Amino acid sequence: MKFNESLFDNEQTRKEFLQTTSALLISLSALSLLHCSEEAPQKPSKNLNWITTKPEKRPVMNVAYSPTRILLKNGIIIDGSGKPPFTGDVMINGSTIEIITPKQINFKGTTIDCTDKIIAPGFIDAHSHLDWILPLDGHPELKNPFMEQGITTTVTGNCGYGVAGFMPKSKYLAFIKNIGKGFFSGDSSTQKDKFVQKLAVSLTSMQQYLSYCRQHGIPMNMANLAGHGTTRMSLRGYESKPLDKDEMKTMLYHLEQAMDEGAYGVSFGLQYEPGIFATNDEIAEIAKLVKKKDKIVTCHMKAYSALSGTYPLKPFGTPHNIIAINEMIDIAKQTDIRLQLSHLIFVGTKTWKTCPQALSIIDKAIDSGLDVQFDTYAYHCGTSVINVFFPSSFLAQTPQIYEDKVALLKLRAQLELIVALLGFGYNDIQIINANNPELAKFNGK
Template sequence: MKTLLKNGLIADGSGKPLYKADVLLSGNVIEKIAENVVAEDAEIVDCTGLVVAPGFIDAHSHNDFFYDYPDAEKFYRPFLRQGITTQITGNCGFSPFGIAADSKFKDKVGGGLFHAKNPGSFKEFVSSAEGNLFVNVVPLVGHGTTRISVSGYDPTPLSPSQIEEEMKLVDEAMENGAFGGSFGFMYEPGMYSKTDELLAFASRIQKYDGILTIHPRAESKVALGYPLISKPHIEIALDEIIDIMEKTKVRTEYSHLIFVGKSSWPSVEPMLKKLHDYNEKGFRIAYDCYAFTYGASVITIVLPPWYLALSKEDRKKPFNMFKLKVMTYLTKVLLGIDFCDFTVAYVSDEHKQYEGKTVSECAREEGLSDFDMYIKLVDLSNGQGRLYLDKYYNDQIINRLMTDDLSVFMTDAWVEEAGTQNGAAFQCFPYFLVRAKQNDIPLESVVRKMTGATAERFKIPQRGFLKEGYYADVTVFDYDNVKVDPKTPDFTPKGIKHVFVNGEAVVKDEVYSAKTAGKVILKK
């Protein structure tokens, strides 16, 4: 099967200026890029006035957990419809592989955020996923999963022999083609790991020339576990990442660089400066970001551990409620957020009336204070609800990161089974295109951050660029007519005209077709 993309404007992923040419796809590879290509046996797709780019690469995903679900296709459809053909998975310490066959803790894989139906070794994951993927997957092994394999959620420091047991799981993944590993310092059990274990994991990833992605311990000015009187906690968390990098020389990716709450925004420039300074020293550290100002969170995000540990009866005692009210107020002030920044994503199947509204809007409708409404929502969901928390960025910060040399783009989003969806799962990459046009950011630069720059950073072979002999992952879009609707999270973006995964047309004239054309990409 051959497809000839005629008369398009080529954004090849290198950052070079766009140029006009034809692109001939033959099977799963790009056969020819030139002007006036003739291929009488090819299906011709007229790309006049359209941009032809490499398939977009999502630098931070968790979609390795859904490929073996009975309804797996729905978890990948919105990513393909926004032009994404490849996703870096296994982030934040979570991967569905990296666990021993005899582990007693397989049910804990996913850290409560995700559920792995068949957790096992890396080789088992590759065998199971092949032929069942809708996108290409670039796998990382999650430190949280390897630690779960050894000791579950036990906070006790690992012994030297337990660390060595953990490293054997890392070896199995890296020797069979994983691209690196990940830490999740905000999640169990990664939050319990001591320095010796973290350095052992990072060193083992470095041994294989892998990349280490790190979800930091703090993403705001104030976070639990740090002294109140200190420099911003988000900057202390960056120091921890840099210390691991310096001691192990591992290639490092700061996952989803966000600045939660207005009080954190003054840390943007100092942190960017530090990242650039270390690159000038010869270290390899960079970051990824997304196009929305909000992100997903649990409904208990501002509740302290002492309150969550209380019984339902003790929570209602006047002193405890007063103490909580004071602490919640102080937390909001210190972070620079308020209940009007909390959008309800999900409470329960019986309480859908709250979905898509802020806590403040719900409070006004029910004649309650914002605080009382928030506690009501927590109780109705048994503490299991979800929120979208605003003020991760403002538009100026997003533009700043989009034009920074060290950024690449990602979604860090997944399709939810119920409730309000995360807009990043449906519109993130087209939203970057819209922002680029609004702010006169060169298109070739933005496409590079979606494609070639990510491929180079993660060392993904033969993808991320339009080059002859490379795999035929291609996204064609109408730059002048790309449309998103940030106020409607599950809006299908307009202007993403054609998408090819390994030469298979999965979007044609903006019409989606479900095809398991994806591959597990292995590090050579």
């Protein structure tokens, strides 16, 4: 596959470069992360042989009428304990689950027939960015798709993009606010929302953010993380140089404060600016703090493909995604943290063969006594931004590097090599939101 031949013409200006690459990549949806199938989904089977207690074998129990009671009757109950499912009844009294039983409940009050339907505890979404969305007024189109799937608890603040835990009155808070706009999908109707107005202005601490959520009300439970990337950004923007001792001390202070005020841990986004500039020593120091607080670390790792812009290109070396997994597990060994590897995916057809090796590395870490887990998603597409394609050395020099013709030619060569060797390219990309009025015509293409 060839890139646009005009992409790096000598006459090209920085604006033209940004428009071209943004039109192709920014706010993209990758269509070939694991494997995309266009086959129509099969209709689910109604074979109920997997249910241990069949309806015809159920004894009866009587429950007295109460106007506060609601009976869920004849459902397939999966209680979350790991036990086999069974057909049964669930009695709810006000806000309390009063009875869960394989027996038939005889009840004269409000009853909901759940025949052939599953009754289960609310699902936990282990990885979302709803901390930027849930406090908004209205916008059911952004919230309901989660609740309609049965999600009642969500883990937020992932990929280093925390919504609070910043240095107050930082001159870089506008950068963080702009990140928030990306999560709002560039929807102009949100810009007058109270939460958006307060975001990264008067809501900078985790206490302020969580207090706002409690007072305003949000539609589901939330376990929020402090984001290394946005906290670091509040100190020094997108500066790529390593933190000095004072900056490190300040960042650790704000992350510790965020955890003391309710954050469940710290997330890293090591493929995004400024997390991509963090050294392993910086990551380890934060991990030690998280361990001290008995919290968790989640990590969007440095690479999810066999070749990436994050590490030096060595076509026949160790796959980059394997290097990234090993680096984080090494930090877990050093610090004994509880580690969650975020959205374990394998980008590009040439990366798929690394899946057994990746799982083996994680299994060995668990067998050695480390508390390492990973999450993934049940579909074969993913969403990210243009920066994940660019090497950290390139991102460290933006925006000035856009005027460097030699650097642009080098970038083109690197991207061409990745496309050729990875099995992933423009044909696997769809633009979701160019986040620019001039480029809106490319959305959805």
